[in-house]
Amino acid sequence: MAGSSFTGITNLDTTAAAASEHENELSSFSLPPATLQKLPHLTDYLQNLHRSTNPLENSRFYHPSDGFYLTRNDVVLREITFDLSLTDVASPLLAYHRAGPRKEVYFRPSGHVSAAIVTCGGLCPGMNTVIRELVVGLWELYGVRDIFGVKSGYRGFYSGEAAVRLDPKMVHNWHRRGGTLLETSRGGFDLDKIVNAIQDRGFNQVYIIGGDGTMRGAVKIFNEVRRRKLEIAVTGIPKTVDNDVGIIDRSFGFHTAVEMAQQAINAAHVEAESAVNGVGLVKLMGRSSGHIALHATLSSRDVDCCLIPENGFYLEGKGGLFEFLEDRLKQNGHAVVVVAEGAGQDIVPRTKAQKEEEDESGNPVFLDVGGWLKSELKRWWARDHPNELFTVKHIDPTYMIRAVPANATDNLYCTLLAHSAIHGVMAGYTGFVSGPINGNYAYIPVEEVAQAKKEVNTKDHQWAWVRSVTNQPDFVRV
Numbered sequence: 001m002a003g004s005s006f007t008g009i010t011n012l013d014t015t016a017a018a019a020s021e022h023e024n025e026l027s028s029f030s031l032p033p034a035t036l037q038k039l040p041h042l043t044d045y046l047q048n049l050h051r052s053t054n055p056l057e058n059s060r061f062y063h064p065s066d067g068f069y070l071t072r073n074d075v076v077l078r079e080i081t082f083d084l085s086l087t088d089v090a091s092p093l094l095a096y097h098r099a100g101p102r103k104e105v106y107f108r109p110s111g112h113v114s115a116a117i118v119t120c121g122g123l124c125p126g127m128n129t130v131i132r133e134l135v136v137g138l139w140e141l142y143g144v145r146d147i148f149g150v151k152s153g154y155r156g157f158y159s160g161e162a163a164v165r166l167d168p169k170m171v172h173n174w175h176r177r178g179g180t181l182l183e184t185s186r187g188g189f190d191l192d193k194i195v196n197a198i199q200d201r202g203f204n205q206v207y208i209i210g211g212d213g214t215m216r217g218a219v220k221i222f223n224e225v226r227r228r229k230l231e232i233a234v235t236g237i238p239k240t241v242d243n244d245v246g247i248i249d250r251s252f253g254f255h256t257a258v259e260m261a262q263q264a265i266n267a268a269h270v271e272a273e274s275a276v277n278g279v280g281l282v283k284l285m286g287r288s289s290g291h292i293a294l295h296a297t298l299s300s301r302d303v304d305c306c307l308i309p310e311n312g313f314y315l316e317g318k319g320g321l322f323e324f325l326e327d328r329l330k331q332n333g334h335a336v337v338v339v340a341e342g343a344g345q346d347i348v349p350r351t352k353a354q355k356e357e358e359d360e361s362g363n364p365v366f367l368d369v370g371g372w373l374k375s376e377l378k379r380w381w382a383r384d385h386p387n388e389l390f391t392v393k394h395i396d397p398t399y400m401i402r403a404v405p406a407n408a409t410d411n412l413y414c415t416l417l418a419h420s421a422i423h424g425v426m427a428g429y430t431g432f433v434s435g436p437i438n439g440n441y442a443y444i445p446v447e448e449v450a451q452a453k454k455e456v457n458t459k460d461h462q463w464a465w466v467r468s469v470t471n472q473p474d475f476v477r478v
């Protein structure tokens with residue numbers, strides 16, 4: 001099971017009761033033992049830290065009652081569905097600490113906390129909401145007054161540009177705006193310079209909002225802070241419109257992106273329907289995973305074919321895209337194709353130099369699969385049907401779907417993420433990421449999140465569902 005190589009694991013009792021294979025007949029069964037994932041804490045390497053009662057105790061907003069504070073005993077299970085016939089042999093279940101306020105805190109808010117917030121990597125709907133809620137949450141819940149926004153990604157720690165002092169008044173409207181008002185960038189990760197700057201500027205809480213690359217950087221920052229034995233808590237808030245961060249249910253902004261993608265698909269559908277042999281081609285984001293394309297396809301119902309990086313495809317011959325589209329155009333007179341940007345990169349022709357191209361963060365730079373597919377479709381039709389009308393309308397809404405403000409669901413989600421992060425940090429936890437696991441918010445070691453990937457599983461029911469909705473080929477050559 002993923003993450004089981006981590007140390008410091010505690011055994012939990014997981015005996016349960018449920019219905020047997022005959023409905024209504026109750027029988028009991030045992031689940032495998034569970035192991036509690038160790039969560040790094042400042043006291044792992046710093047002794048005699050000052051502890052105090054959580055200021056929420058005296059907050060005018062809260063009336064803490066029994067069960068309000070979470071303890072080490074509150075956990076979230078990674079897996080919540082089981083095959084009972086396999087429980088004898090299954091590996092231990094994995095549990096994570098639940099996110100939420102703790103009775104004791106390790107930071108004295110007034111005059112002791114200096115919090116830094118930074119955004120890294122590509123844009124994603126909701127980044128400004130997370131920043132806003134970190135500021136408001138730190139200020140209102142814990143009385144923190146020294147909150148700073150580090151400008152333009154990791155390089156902002158040491159670039160010489162002053163960090164921006166943030167307060168609730170300044171950020172009150174930020175959730176209505178797309179992008180990140182702190183600005184972001186790729187590349188520029190210089191570990192020593194970053195940790196030196198954190199030390200020099202006196203930050204003792206560092207909130208890092210970013211995707212998989214950012215989380216790999218956060219692991220290094222956390223390890224270096226720990227090596228230097230600094231009283232600084234480091235936490236990651238996972239951000240990526242691609243939804244490819246592992247372990248957590250989904251990343252913020254993803255729902256907004258899927259919703260925005262509908263507009264492009266609708267337009268493609270209208271264009272295709274209004275032409276003779278019309279094809280609407282929509283390119284959506286998804287560098288190495290096709291989550292946006294898959295969810296947009298399933299929620300639209302107007303898509304005839306969904307192409308994702310996890311499932312290779314080909315154009316010519318039996319079972320290929322051209323054959324499929326030929327049939328669809330014959331049947332319906334039009335077709336809509338959704339292609340994730342990372343799909344088909346193995347068949348888009350490119351030079352050696354193009355193959356090796358990387359962005360400032362070391363991510364591969366892809367060629368435009370949408371533009372290429374459009375010209376291939378035109379070439380195919382002109383060759384095979386020279387006397388018939390044909391139209392391809394290529395819509396590339398990629399930046400439009402991620403540069404918008406978060407929708408209501410994502411805004412709520414961003415708030416919960418920000419508050420979870422604050423509660424964890426105030427409780428002295430460090431080197432962790434907050435996120436929902438099976439609907440419950442948990443603290444996950446950042447190292448584990450940085451290693452985990454979430455790709456579309458083309459063997460499971462969801463992909464089968466896409467294929468049953470679109471009736472598209474599986475592109476397995478026979």
Ligand SMILES: Nc1ncnc2c1ncn2[C@@H]1O[C@H](COP(=O)(O)OP(=O)(O)O)[C@@H](O)[C@H]1O
Nearest residue numbers: 121122186187189210211212213214216217361
């Ligand atoms: N392996 C890594 N180690 C340290 N920093 C990294 C690593 N990968 C990426 N980064 C840094 O994280 C930041 C964001 O990474 P990037 O891949 O562009 O976006 P994202 O975090 O959204 O995936 C960049 O500043 C980049 O230099």
Ligand SMILES: O=P(O)(O)OC[C@H]1O[C@](O)(COP(=O)(O)O)[C@@H](O)[C@@H]1O
Nearest residue numbers: 121122211239240241242285286287
């Ligand atoms: O043009 P940019 O800003 O480099 O972004 C393009 C990439 O950003 C993404 O939105 C993913 O970004 P992250 O890795 O930052 O989450 C991809 O879908 C896309 O390939």
Ligand SMILES: [Mg+2]
Nearest residue numbers: 211212213240
């Ligand atoms: Mg990334």
